[in-house]
Amino acid sequence: MNENFEQCLKCTVCTVYCPVVPVNTDFPGPKQAGPDGERYRLKAGLFYDDTLKYCLNCKRCEVACPSGILIGDIIQKAKMKYGPQKTKLRDAMLAETDFMGSVATVFAPIANPVLAARPVKAVMDSVLKIDHRRTFPKYSGQKFVTWFRKNMAAGQEKYPKKAVYFHGCYVNYNYPALGKDLVAVMNALGYGISLIDGEKCCGTALIANAMGKRALRQARHNVKAIESASDAGRLPVISTSSTCSFTIRDEYPHVLGVDNGKIRENVSLAVKFIYSLVENGEVKLVFKPGYRSKVAYHAPCHMEKLGWNIFSEELLKMIPGLDLTVLDSNCCGIAGTYGFKKENYEKSQAIGKPLFDQIGKVAPDFIACDCETCKWQLEMSTPYKVKNPVTILAEALDLDATAKANNHQ
Amino acid sequence: MKFDVVIIGGGLAGLTCGISLQRKGRRCAIVSAGQSALHFSSGYFDFLDRTADGKAVENPLDAVSALPEGHPYRKIGVEDLERYMGEVKPLFAGCGIELKGDWSRNCYRITPVGGVCPSWLCLGEFTPFTTAQAEVGRNVMVVNIPGYMDFNARFVAAGLEKRGAACRIVDVTVDELSGLRANPSEMRSSNIARLMDSGHVAVRFAEAVRMKLSGEDAVVLPAVFGLKDSSVPQKVAEIIGVRTEYVATMTPSVPGIRTQMRLRAAFERLGGTYILGDTVMPSEIRDGRVVCLSTVNFGNEKLYADAFVLAAGSFFSNGLAASRECVTEPVFGLDVHAADDRSKWGDMDFFKRQEYIGFGVKSDADFHAVKDGVSVSNLYVAGSVAGGYNPIAEGSGAGTAIMSAMSVAEHIISKIG
DSSP states (O other): OOOOGGGOOOOOHHHHHOSSTTTOTTSOHHHIIIIIHHHHHHHOGGGOOGGGGGOOOOOHHHHHOTTOOOHHHHHHHHHHHHSOSSOOHHHHHHHOHHHHHHHHHHTHHHHHHHHHOHHHHHHIIIIIOBOTTSOOOOOOSSOHHHHHHHHTGGGGGGSSEEEEEEOHHIIIIIOHHHHHHHHHHHHHTTEEEEEOTTOOOOOHHHHHTTOHHHHHHHHHHHHHHHHHHTTTTTSOEEESOHHHHHIIIIIHHHTSOOOOTTTGGGEEEHHHHHHHHHHTTSOOOOBOTTOOEEEEEEOOHHHHHHTOHHHHHHHHHTSTTEEEEEOOSOOOSOTTTGGGBGGGHHHHHHHHHHHHHHHHHHOOSEEEESOHHHHHHHHHHSSOOEEOHHHHHHHHBOHHHHHHHTTOO | OBOSEEEEOOSHHHHHHHHHHHHTTOOEEEEESSOOGGGGOOSEEOSOOBOTTSOBOSSHHHHGGGSOTTOHHHHHOHHHHHHHHHHHHHHHHTTTOOEESOTTSOEEEEOTTSOEEEESEEETTSOOBSSTTOOOOSEEEEEEOTTOOSOOHHHHHHHHHHTTOEEEEEEOOOGGGHHHHHSSSOOOHHHHHHHHHSTHHHHHHHHHHHHHOSSOSEEEEESOOOSSOTTHHHHHHHHHOSEEEEEOOSSSOHHHHHHHHHHHHHHHHTTOEEEESOOBOOOOEETTEEOEEOBTTTTTOOEEOSEEEEOOOSTTTTSSEEOSSOEEOTTTOOOEEOOSSGGGSOOSSTTSOOGGGGOEEOBOTTOEEEETTEEEEEEEEOGGGBOSOOHHHHTOHHHHHHHHHHHHHHHIIIIIO
């Protein structure tokens, strides 16, 4: 992708849809931070403005832009190229999800209460500048990968079709239950699941924290690993995280310059993949009689950028007895590691407030959402649980009957 | 994914068409590559402001017969035009958008540089002036918000004075705007309006305006009120207590953004699917028909429909593309009206009629798009992607968008079902 800032017509539409501008007047706005600032930065790096760190990388500016400028990409690249080259310990801790996850999983019985304890939060707040009001995601005692290898891997050969699962850090370290749901649903549809040998974090947090070199290394590694796991892109690669999919498909080539040409088309989200199977008549879904739920769907920013929220919505609409409200397009404010930082906490909550208010008015049984960090934010900021659409599907489907309908046991 | 109708373009034409179809029970999807030109709206909808020789039009319907053949209004015909014109205000009211003015006559508006132009209908906070004097008052206080660069109070005051008013320019601000003012790039209409939407800021601002009055009988304010809450401009005027006129600002347009948001919300409430930030890929016409569309984001998942509407806008929105040699329509490669002689595309005098503004896709009498000289049976064009008229020279952008969209919706319902 070329630098396309010269296509900017200065129409200012992006500034209308930036979630940061209304709550933080220190942020110069996407037009100034992106295409306008880029002209100066190309002249000399000293024109780099440190306030670019307030960008959420939500890409709402890109969705709004009538000229197709990759405004968010311009800002992320500028942060890596011209921003401070030393990473703060705090930012590294938040961004190194694999390292932190591996350690915390082993010590989960200790790590969870410790991370939730008030004195610890006070220390993290004052020393590391991780806001004490933030609730930490719990670590699981057993990694998803360990569970899968021990219990499921052997049985996957018997399914007639194959799909590769990019589970991501959240499923592996924090919430293996979502990965288990994915395996159950895909197996019922006749797909055997395989994992990616040596899968690493997609690197979204590294990009957001301007740790470009680490992100680049990880992206190169993942593209190779996915190529080999997917038979050079011939097998479908699905994930349950909108941000992981988005990062691998678009941030790798656009922001990091990593060629993912062999795999890009086949890297998808489970909801889009399953929707297409149903739409093309390749699989049948059999739902439990008597399933009832009132659901509010929140489309994560990266899901809107992918343009795939419609697939989650349409899939949820297929479930009889599910009463769906699609929430207004609004960033929840967490933006991955952004909302954990002390300097951003209040802004983060202010960005999400209209969304929290609307959810309160809808009063659903639970919220549906494709993103794990939105989940943390919404579960902390509203009284409702958040479920991935794949989990909702797993709960609503009669899995045995679905398996039978798709001609296998 | 299957719909009855897929519309390419989510601006005034695409949404008017989509809303009209949804109201008749047709299931529509709109694919929009970014936000629309409504974000630059003057707050007024033009129908037909000027004749070919530049004279102001009073009764737009009377002027239609003098338009060249092939003009969208000539295709629709005076009888249907009259019927559609009468339906516009109720259609928009149903979407929560107040339109003012007499649909059978043109009105006048005050421009952002203080001049006067003919126009047709206007959004709720504006006035459809009945004479070219566009008199606001005898003694007018023009409000300047310090730090806000997209409204030029001096130009506006000079214009009003030329037409006989005495003007005084007064700076008015409130503390809540100081954060924005400190930011060198974000003191913009939409950000000011967002603050004003939270009730008490607008009240304090209006009170500050009233305090500055010294005998004036009217106030002019930039149209930076009512981003989501359309009652704010009226509330502000009531507190000020004398006649208050809003004048359009440079982009982004607060009344325009509000209109876009409400049209989209109405379309979605009616069951329409609005897909934003996606681009339709070059698509095939087979046996004189469009079967399906591919988009960048949807990949292998195609959009199927019985009918398709191209309402993708003109050059700005990439509905048309120009190279040095030719003008093309990028999705289907449709036939395009354009001057063959490259030197005729534009006039070096910026304020003269620019021919390229009138370039667009060729269509038959029912707005079927034409490719290689043949009408495509289930593909229609609406709005500024259609050729055969010059919206800037005529002052007919909004009118042609709405009228062609309503006409296309009616054709689809009667011909395709």
